[in-house]
Amino acid sequence: MRPSPRLQFLRPYTWKPACPPNPAYLRFFHLARQQELEQANALKYPRLRHHGPSMRIPDFRGKYAAIEQGAVADEEVTLHGRVESVRRAGSKLIFLDLRGEFEHVQGVCNFGKLVDGTTIGGLKELARLLNRGDIISVKGRATRTPTGELTIQATHLPELLTPSLVPLPTKLIDESRTQHRHLDMLVNxxxxxxxxxxxxxxxxxxxxxxxxxxxxxxxxxxxxxxxxxxxxxxxxxxxxxxxxxxxxxxxxxxxxxxxxxxxxxxxxxxxxxxxxxxxxxxxxxxxxxxxxxxxxxxxxxxxxxxxxxxxxxxxxxxxxxxxxxxxxxxxxxxxxxxxxxxxxxxxxxxxxxxxxxxxxxxxxxxxxxxxxxxxxxxxxxxxxxxxxxxxxxxxxxxxxxxxxxxxxxxxxxxxxxxxxxxxxxxxxxxxxxxxxxxxxxxxxxxxxxxxxxxxxxxxxxxxxxxxxxxxxxxxxxxxxxxxxxxxxxxxxxxxxxxxxxxxxxxxxxxxxxxxxxxxxxxxxxLSFGNLRNVVGLSAAGPGSAATSGAGAAASVGKGGQGLELEQEHGNEKEKGSGSSSSSAGVQ
Missing domain, CATH: 3.30.930.10 (Bira Bifunctional Protein; Domain 2)
Known part of the structure; x- marks a missing residue:
């Protein structure tokens, strides 16, 4: 399944209180992305396997802070983190911004530097499937690019550990921040x-x-x-x-x-x-x-x-x-x-x-x-x-x-x-x-x-x-x-x-x-805002966007029937959301 042009266009966005994320749209994205990954046999949620020494991104930055431009470290290490951006430079080169433990590092996946037998088709498929918000594992060596950016140069094709099935916003403001605190922490x-x-x-x-x-x-x-x-x-x-x-x-x-x-x-x-x-x-x-x-x-x-x-x-x-x-x-x-x-x-x-x-x-x-x-x-x-x-x-x-x-x-x-x-x-x-x-x-x-x-x-x-x-x-x-x-x-x-x-x-x-x-x-x-915010989250119950989307996703069929079923669930959720958001009393 090729990625929908609509999805490619709408992936980066800002959630604003005047125009909050449409639950039906989020569930549509969720299902379409899930089907895309399933057809590519990439929706696996694998157990974590360490291919060589695993290193925290802050430790990586500290250890290789003095590495010179053009130099490549001898040691292979594995970094884990969340993709903040994917930049494709032709068919054989991918740049990634990887964030973990509040710090980021650049990753470069150059076909000519891969030693694990990856084909051009495999690299193109990864570039097509990777999304902002995905959690991946990268095995490679530290280097510093000509522009002075500390980078991990991949020696193996990065592994998708956990896909982001809903679009990661670029920014949240006002009430969206406490309603989606986990996303607020990722983008603000x-x-x-x-x-x-x-x-x-x-x-x-x-x-x-x-x-x-x-x-x-x-x-x-x-x-x-x-x-x-x-x-x-x-x-x-x-x-x-x-x-x-x-x-x-x-x-x-x-x-x-x-x-x-x-x-x-x-x-x-x-x-x-x-x-x-x-x-x-x-x-x-x-x-x-x-x-x-x-x-x-x-x-x-x-x-x-x-x-x-x-x-x-x-x-x-x-x-x-x-x-x-x-x-x-x-x-x-x-x-x-x-x-x-x-x-x-x-x-x-x-x-x-x-x-x-x-x-x-x-x-x-x-x-x-x-x-x-x-x-x-x-x-x-x-x-x-x-x-x-x-x-x-x-x-x-x-x-x-x-x-x-x-x-x-x-x-x-x-x-x-x-x-x-x-x-x-x-x-x-x-x-x-x-x-x-x-x-x-x-x-x-x-x-x-x-x-x-x-x-x-x-x-x-x-x-x-x-x-x-x-x-x-x-x-x-x-x-x-x-x-x-x-x-x-x-x-x-x-x-x-x-x-x-x-x-x-x-x-x-x-x-x-x-x-x-x-x-x-x-x-x-406070981690999840004041008591009104917390009660609002816990009161969302089975009618919330996340729950309805996940439940409908489990029953998705082929040929568009899943999307039609999801729309029915979406209507129910919007009614439930209206009632839950009004539960602001705490006394």
Whole structure:
């Protein structure tokens, strides 16, 4: 079967949201390409056989980086990779661009250099069948062309390992990127570089903490109650314990139990789940890094954080210069130590132009709202959901303090006690307010890390739990009922065994990736986008283009009947696609 002129014309293209790939067209291409390969006896999906030493493309480039023009290496090696382009120069010469492990190399298949007995007809057949996106194996020797391009000169006819049955686009944009993330990673270098930066950054965090004698532990993800932060949890049914359990919103209380148990320096890097909204900086499932350092105070935590963030910035910049070249450079001077600091209450009072009331008073919320109204300070709050005092203070900080981090990292220190129920507290000598030994690190208006001296007095901790539960129980709106209204008596009992003075630290990994990758969307830092994207993919089910195409392909007959049958499946799929794409609700 000769390749269809239509297929040859339409193979390279861009998927645009205004004109997404037609599922019927993709399945037509799939079937036509499959039939083409079958008739040529090339649709085999062979087991991998190493004909001589197998080498990674990055290793190949490193080993033969110094090879001179015109020189040919003595050693025969085998490279595997995906074809990015095929260029035919007459009937006896083929040029290939081969990509593997994020690097590429040129391949040359010259009939006069083949030593495996390949005929001219065999070379022409390969040139006719190879497509952009195919995965092949090339055995040959390293050389450098007269134009200076490092090349593998084939000594054996390249072997087709896995054909690409659907056309590989040249570019994906907007919603097509998250709907087809695997293709997005193949054709958009920046997408892959962000994911690679995330991987390197996770390794850096682990190495940084291991180098300072922290031990990594894994704590439960499922528990009777989610604790350690103020957020609405996910609940699931567990048959073995005959009750509903919660996915953790943070590993904090578990890790502090380990400190009580004698692990003075402990950390965990893993998933956390919060049953809340989705926006550019929040996703219900995310990765958190928390560490707990016995005998460390707030000054120690700030110093350690400056070391970590400054080092991470330098590390990521070196990667961007050498490997992740599609990402924008990092402004390293902005991360010079020491980072700026701003005390919560004094800074807020200076911005608002009045003194805050006693924030521990039962009438603090009402008094503060009256003062804001008296000074004509607008509040963009939801009128259907009256704010709690912590929410109001957090809103004011976002408006008047966090913007100070626009150009350089900023520590916001000593939050009011009502905002930090798990932190140690003291009376601020400047304001006379009860504040917590806590600081948050912000950069470009986004929170990067949260840290504080842990409350280790069991009686004080229980009292704070009681106050937290009372505030949640008094709430009347869904927005206010964010977390579990329970007292974790087990944790209070653990504190009774003695928690040493301890500094705790937490950071959302995606926030760090966003900062150093120069992206404003958390979905760009997640392998398959945010929860809406993931639910949309998993909800596609048997009506999706890939499944329908594969199912119809298995029943393709001869004489055009298969294509006609495929069109019927295509109509069904388009109806199914419309319903699945609307499933965007996650709450």
């Amino acid at each position: 270098r920046r997408t892959t570089d962000i994911m690679r930066l995330r991987s390197y950054l996770v390794k850096y965090l682990r190495d940084f903490l291991h180098a300072r004698d922290f031990l990594e532990f894994q704590t439960p993800i499922l528990a009777g109650d989610a604790g350690g932060a103020s957020a609405r949890p996910f609940t699931v049914s567990a048959k073995t314990v005959s009750r509903d359990v919660s996915l953790r919103i943070a590993p904090e209380l578990w890790l502090k139990r380990l400190v009580v148990g004698g692990v003075d320096r402990v950390f965990e890097l893993g998933p956390a789940f919060r049953n809340e909204g989705i926006d550019q900086t929040h996703n219900p499932e995310f990765t958190i890094c928390e560490f707990y350092h016995a005998y460390a105070n707030l000054a120690d935590l700030i110093s350690l954080t400056e070391d970590l963030i400054r080092g991470a910035a330098a590390h990521c910049q070196s990667l961007i210069v050498t490997k992740l070249t599609s990402l924008p450079p990092i402004d390293l001077p902005a991360f010079e130590r020491p980072f700026q600091q701003a005390e919560f209450i004094p800074t807020l009072q200076q911005s608002l132009g009045f003194t805050l009331p006693d924030l521990t008073s039962p009438a603090a919320l009402e008094t503060l709202l009256s003062l804001l109204k008296e000074h004509n300070i607008p509040l963009d709050l939801d009128p259907t959901a009256p704010p709690t005092l912590p929410h109001l203070l957090d809103h004011l900080a976002a408006a008047y303090i966090e913007p100070l981090s626009a150009r350089a990292p900023l520590f916001i220190t000593h939050h009011p006690v009502c905002m930090s129920p798990l932190a140690k507290s003291f009376t601020c000598p400047r304001t006379g307010q009860a504040v917590s030994a806590r600081t948050e690190l912000f950069m470009a208006g986004r929170e990067l890390a949260n840290m504080y001296e842990e409350e280790n007095d069991p009686a004080a901790q229980r009292r704070k739990f009681v106050e937290q539960v009372a505030a949640k129980t008094a709430a009347t709106t869904e927005q206010e009922l964010e977390g579990p209204a329970v007292i974790d008596e087990s944790y209070v009992h653990a504190l009774a065994s003695g928690l040493p003075p301890t500094g705790g630290w937490g950071c959302g990994v995606e926030r760090l990736v966003m900062l150093f990758a120069g992206t404003r969307r958390i979905g760009d830092c």
